[in-house]
Amino acid sequence: MKIENISDLRVLLATARQGSLSAAARELEITPAAASAMLKRLEQQLGARLFVRSTRALRLTSEGELLLNYARRALELLEEGITQVGVGTTHLSGHIRVAAPSDLSRHWLMPWFDQFMEMHPQVSIALTVSDKLQDLHRDALDLAIRYGELADSGLVARLLAETQRIACASPAYFARHGYPADPDDLQRHECISLHIAGQRDTLWWFSRTTSGAKPEIREVRIQPRRSVDDGALAHDWALGGKGITYKSALDIHNDLQHGRLLPALPDWQGKPYPLHALYPANRFLPARVRALTDFLAQQFAGLG
Template structure:
């Protein structure tokens, strides 16, 4: 078990910011902690941490090892939790944060169902497109695009995430369907910017790198500018232009035909959809059950099927050019 103990020391040292703090949490002296870390680095043959009198800093190798260690230790903690907490009733306040669009379409409805199934749980859902500090603000979990930048957090992948270009059928009938990225310069594009501007540089990632291996940047024009994704969404539904949104934000409209995806061969992934939470160790039953319910909802939803197979005609569209 020495290897697992050393892994746990390494993870706790990164989270706490020092070996001495990690040692206090795990019940041994700073000297023992330093010796164990040195033993771990010697066994691996790489330096994991750059140490100074004031702080610890992860090396590149340390960052890779940290992610793997978190997963291994979390699986062990989960196995123990199933035995010790499996029959514990969910109760108390569950605090969840999400981006506005995902919250309204996915997280909020699930929270309502979860509350009905667990009458002793109170659910608070905070919707914000700003990056929230889960630990400082006391949230149990968050739904985000991309992984956590904070080493104190653990991420569970919910699914891939494409950014799609779309418009209403009426707009496309009036203005024509773009057949190439170059066609976008002749279209009204709804811009998401913090300052007023009539043009923006849109970066497009290829959906299939084997067909179109390189990203492309196109300068597009538009007279509607907002810093709010929901407002951009509403303008697009009103037929006022082309908009770029994460597929999870527009999947209902794409399914029922209110919006139509264009140039699907340029709908590359912009970052996986992740469920982020402070720790998997001794999670309260309410948090653990909600995390499992949210993961199951994304795994089995029709939205996930759409994201897994974005555009089977991408190669055909490329050949027609």
């Protein structure tokens, strides 16, 4: 069994992406009849049905899903090889699909992406900004940048930065409400919680070490008056004096330096919150994606 025409695989990918043969044909700039014939030829060569037609669209069969993953990786590898032959190994080109948190994107990643694209004019970047956890396979992402501990063993992770979360608010908030005396005192304050992995994050972790003593660990269940699934909006609420939020030190780095936000508990450490670059474990990693990750790691290291 073999596939005789690589263009048939391109029809498979376009049809899965678009949901219909006519839309796939428009994307590939061929006729719908040609697209249908190429898909039928592929199914005949494989001896398997790849799509089931519903009333509105085509849906992949289990065999189609399996082949789709391999076809995508094979075409990515082919594209990378053609690119390197065409422009030489010192030049990068192609498209990079990235997902990243909102606050981190706004304060750090967007200008760094601009720098990277100036260095590599033939590279384009599509950025998906969300604090929700994207599925790299389902959403066809090349790279995801995520905070926190890792649970998905199907991904390859590279540490970009060691950071922590900090309970913080604006000077105006503390002028009105005072500072919490210790972590437990947060329960009487106006708190702003984030939604992490689809749930409100209301359990805030703190650690303190006194001279020669064992670290004291405290977990506090806050009662947030405001909660949001976008870290940038929680950040804005804190800057506007609306309450205390529990943010990554990277996200509030500049505001802490310029006094726009202040730590609520300066004698306590917040929860470790490492930042990773993640790739699908079973997918070829193009040179442009590896180069972007190297560049981001250098930029984050420079913040220290």
